[in-house]
Amino acid sequence: MATSTVSQPSYERSDMSVGIVHFGVGGFHRAHQAMVIDGLMNQGEALDWGICGVGVLPADRAMRDALLGQDGRYTLVLKHPDGTREARSIGSIVDYLFAPDDPDAVVERMSDPAVRIVSLTITEGGYNTDQVTGLFDDANPDVQADLHDGAAPRTVFGLVTEALRRRRERGIEPFTVMSCDNIQGNGGVASRAFSRFARLKDEELGAWIAENVAFPNSMVDRITPVTTDDDRRMIADEFGVQDAWPVVAEPFFQWVLEDRFPGGRPPFEHAGVQVVADVEPYELMKLRLLNVGHQGIAYFGRLSGYTYAHEASRDPLIVDLLRRYWRDEARPTLRPVPGVDLDEYTESLLERFSNEYVLDTLARLCAESSDRIPKWLLPVVRDQLAAGRGVHRSAAIVASWARYAEGIDEHGRPIEVVDRLRDVVMANAARQGDDVLAFLREPTLFGELASDEPFATEYAAALRALRDAGAQATLRALASE
Ligand SMILES: NC(=O)c1ccc[n+]([C@@H]2O[C@H](COP(=O)([O-])OP(=O)(O)OC[C@H]3O[C@@H](n4cnc5c(N)ncnc54)[C@H](O)[C@@H]3O)[C@@H](O)[C@H]2O)c1
Numbered sequence: 001m002a003t004s005t006v007s008q009p010s011y012e013r014s015d016m017s018v019g020i021v022h023f024g025v026g027g028f029h030r031a032h033q034a035m036v037i038d039g040l041m042n043q044g045e046a047l048d049w050g051i052c053g054v055g056v057l058p059a060d061r062a063m064r065d066a067l068l069g070q071d072g073r074y075t076l077v078l079k080h081p082d083g084t085r086e087a088r089s090i091g092s093i094v095d096y097l098f099a100p101d102d103p104d105a106v107v108e109r110m111s112d113p114a115v116r117i118v119s120l121t122i123t124e125g126g127y128n129t130d131q132v133t134g135l136f137d138d139a140n141p142d143v144q145a146d147l148h149d150g151a152a153p154r155t156v157f158g159l160v161t162e163a164l165r166r167r168r169e170r171g172i173e174p175f176t177v178m179s180c181d182n183i184q185g186n187g188g189v190a191s192r193a194f195s196r197f198a199r200l201k202d203e204e205l206g207a208w209i210a211e212n213v214a215f216p217n218s219m220v221d222r223i224t225p226v227t228t229d230d231d232r233r234m235i236a237d238e239f240g241v242q243d244a245w246p247v248v249a250e251p252f253f254q255w256v257l258e259d260r261f262p263g264g265r266p267p268f269e270h271a272g273v274q275v276v277a278d279v280e281p282y283e284l285m286k287l288r289l290l291n292v293g294h295q296g297i298a299y300f301g302r303l304s305g306y307t308y309a310h311e312a313s314r315d316p317l318i319v320d321l322l323r324r325y326w327r328d329e330a331r332p333t334l335r336p337v338p339g340v341d342l343d344e345y346t347e348s349l350l351e352r353f354s355n356e357y358v359l360d361t362l363a364r365l366c367a368e369s370s371d372r373i374p375k376w377l378l379p380v381v382r383d384q385l386a387a388g389r390g391v392h393r394s395a396a397i398v399a400s401w402a403r404y405a406e407g408i409d410e411h412g413r414p415i416e417v418v419d420r421l422r423d424v425v426m427a428n429a430a431r432q433g434d435d436v437l438a439f440l441r442e443p444t445l446f447g448e449l450a451s452d453e454p455f456a457t458e459y460a461a462a463l464r465a466l467r468d469a470g471a472q473a474t475l476r477a478l479a480s481e
């Protein structure tokens with residue numbers, strides 16, 4: 001017997017049309033952008049900005065089946081720190097196309113003049129850029145296949161650039177490409193990746209994209225864990241809804257977006273989005289404080305025996321590590337952030353991480369570390385080193401990843417390392433008993449850092465402590481300095 005109600009969309013499906021094509025319909029998009037569009041539609045706005053989701057990877061077949069099975073609608077449940085929950089049915093996803101089923105349908109959808117935005121949450125690794133140089137990885141086998149085998153496009157690069165080619169040929173103005181991934185300068189990164197891919201395919205098209213397609217930057221924020229079967233059961237029991245793939249998230253929401261949409265955009269600001277001229281200070285703040293904070297709790301937490309983010313972020317020694325990293329190493333690298341008190345911001349991060357109802361797992365935070373540490377933490381390290389400032393806690397966080405990547409916890413139990421570079425990082429970690437810098441000597445991840453004396457010294461000391469004395473003892477020593 002349901003005890004709570006789900007708020008329903010107030011608009012009719014027949015009134016909506018597609019204005020946005022979105023790649024990477026996972027948890028986050030459905031807790032963030034799709035909710036914003038739904039909110040606008042509830043206000044009678046943006047009805048022509050409905051979303052057509054696109055899945056590219058084989059695993060997306062499950063999302064296709066779940067969403068199409070319920071007319072694109074799904075339940076978003078926000079979990080408050082006092083244990084209360086609010087549920088809302090989101091109706092802004094009008095359609096879903098699974099690219100491997102019919103790539104041309106995806107390209108044609110994006111070629112429709114009514115589509116003015118193509119948005120992306122394809123993960124940090126989805127942009128296929130070299131971690132050190134930031135250049136597009138031309139040699140990637142999927143990219144090579146999309147460039148040369150003459151078959152229909154299958155990567156996001158092939159699909160988007162083919163749609164832009166058709167629009168150009170047909171005299172339709174280009175859509176804006178809006179990246180909502182956790183990458184510093186995500187718009188610029190996307191611009192370089194798509195233009196480079198297009199140039200390799202057709203020099204003139206690449207130049208046209210670089211010149212004519214807008215790629216606004218954005219900062220996006222809402223902790224959205226992986227949906228579990230317990231969530232499905234809770235939604236059935238408490239709200240009386242059978243949902244094949246609901247999404248759960250924390251109540252906090254932030255989206256800061258650069259106002260660069262030549263083809264038009266929804267009135268995002270009417271739904272709580274901060275539309276600004278310069279997103280960079282917000283991006284630096286969020287990635288270097290929140291996301292690195294997550295990596296700070298992830299490995300130390302896992303090695304200390306915790307499973308969930310809220311457990312690790314209530315450990316006083318881990319809290320101390322985060323506070324000192326934020327104060328002494330991250331904050332000196334930030335630009336002033338309009339309207340934000342950084343003391344309040346970092347304290348609010350601890351409160352958000354500690355929300356026990358969100359049940360965010362350390363496993364989610366540890367996954368794909370080779371796409372996260374180089375993009376979020378190493379830029380802090382490099383800025384600090386260039387300014388002659390300390391990297392003590394940053395080095396300890398990198399070392400905790402190296403220890404974690406050994407794939408065995410402090411009780412001898414296996415750790416499942418989920419990373420597209422799993423074999424590389426685990427092989428390097430396996431050698432660090434003989435060579436304490438072995439993990440750091442991976443130039444594709446760390447560039448020159450193994451030969452940076454101040455950094456390598458701090459890192460080696462932290463890794464030795466982790467291997468010899470364990471995570472808690474290492475944290476205790478760090479806290480006593
Ligand atoms: N979950 C969060 O708390 C959160 C918060 C802010 C931002 N984000 C951003 O959103 C991204 C996705 O997070 P999520 O929680 O939705 O993850 P998810 O695993 O639920 O969804 C990821 C989606 O990206 C797609 N994808 C992955 N690699 C791809 C590739 N190479 N090409 C095309 N599609 C690809 C997947 O198929 C899937 O649809 C994150 O990597 C991050 O950049 C997430």
Ligand SMILES: O=P(O)(O)OC[C@@H](O)[C@@H](O)[C@H](O)[C@H](O)CO
Binds near residue numbers: 123221365
């Ligand atoms: O999803 P990722 O890979 O970008 O990173 C893991 C988490 O740090 C991230 O998802 C945060 O929960 C999110 O960035 C909060 O807004």
